[in-house]
Amino acid sequence: MSDNSDGSCIVKHFESYAALDEKDQQLLLSLEEGPREWPKNTPLWQQGDPSDSFYTLSKGWACSFRDLEDGTRQVLDIYVPGDIVGLREFSFRKRITSVVMLSDAELCAFPRTHLDHIFSSSLVLCSVMFMITSRDQAILLxxxxxxxxxxxxxxxxxxxxxxxxxxxxxxxxxxxxxxxxxxxxxxxxxxxxxxxxxxxxxxxxxxxxxxxxxxxxxxxxxxxxxxxxxxxxxxxxxxxxxxxxx
CATH class of the missing domain: 1.10.10.10 (Winged helix-like DNA-binding domain superfamily/Winged helix DNA-binding domain)
Structure with a gap:
């Protein structure tokens, strides 16, 4: 792994699925450009918001949840550093869950439209994306x-x-x-x-x-x-x- 990918949570995450060459690493590092800090208890998005991007969680923790009619909520997943947040919703026009920070966090937004570039540039990353979504489904099951x-x-x-x-x-x-x-x-x-x-x-x-x-x-x-x-x-x-x- 090159020096500039050392410490990258998303590169470590993807490399747990498949070996990545320099080109794949650089494509992944482009996902982590423009990091933004999110304080604890800050919502990343609300259910029903436009689903126009997903995020890489570089630092901190978050959780996704659904609000219920009686005022309670069901927490659906806990996100840890290195996780991709919102990937399972990329095919929907609106968010089907809400996400809030469980700690101070750092995330990088990645527009949904950029997935086309990833898919056309790297078969490895395309396959890993599919494995990540499949694993998310297995976790829910x-x-x-x-x-x-x-x-x-x-x-x-x-x-x-x-x-x-x-x-x-x-x-x-x-x-x-x-x-x-x-x-x-x-x-x-x-x-x-x-x-x-x-x-x-x-x-x-x-x-x-x-x-x-x-x-x-x-x-x-x-x-x-x-x-x-x-x-x-x-x-x-x-x-x-x-x-x-x-």
Whole structure:
């Protein structure tokens, strides 16, 4: 990898699917031009807004959600550094979800019309884009299983194990101890649980030495332990292609 791509979350993300040559790296780096900072709790877009671009999340965390008729919300996904935000909506005229920052963040907008250039310039990047959208779909399918068939303990442990696994794709090293900007409220909205139920489960996990909570952050003290509670199998997150050119 060239020096100017060192530290690029999106390059690291794509290289977890396929080896990239210099041309592919430079095309990807063009996605990260003109970064803009977004403060915590700032909306990136609202449901119903025009769907004219997607974003690369260079720093910070965000989540997508749908507001419900009774005033509650369903959190659909958590975005970590290196993720592409809004790619699954690029074929729609309007946003089908809302996105808000969970921490101070840095994102780079990429107009939807520029996808034509990526697709016509690189078969590798085109294929990786397809794999990323397929993996996003697999995550949503696993989320359905989590919501419908697992206990509260398993739901929470599985969700946290998944996030830690996804972080390993774009971060140089993730230890067994990990700090996440996730509140009990966000997790409750993601898992379809009440805040009281999440709080009770957190208490159990704290007593078991699996996690700590402090200052609107969640510290995973024993990721392997959480994986054991969840019966976590990362098969749905694994890449079809990892180190060779397509």
């Amino acid at each position: 696993e989320r359905l299983v989590n919501l419908g068939r697992r206990s509260a303990r398993q739901k929470l442990a599985h969700f946290l194990a998944e996030i830690s696994y996804r972080l390993q794709r774009t971060n140089t090293f993730v230890e067994n101890h990990l700090s996440l900007p996730l509140t009990q409220s966000v997790l409750a909205d993601a898992l379809g649980l009440s805040a009281v139920h999440v709080s009770r489960t957190f208490k159990e996990f704290r007593e078991e030495g699996l996690l700590k909570t402090a200052n609107a952050h969640l510290e995973l003290m024993d990721i392997k332990g959480l994986e054991a509670v969840a019966g976590f199998d990362e098969f749905y997150l694994e890449s079809l292609v990892s180190e060779s050119h397509l």
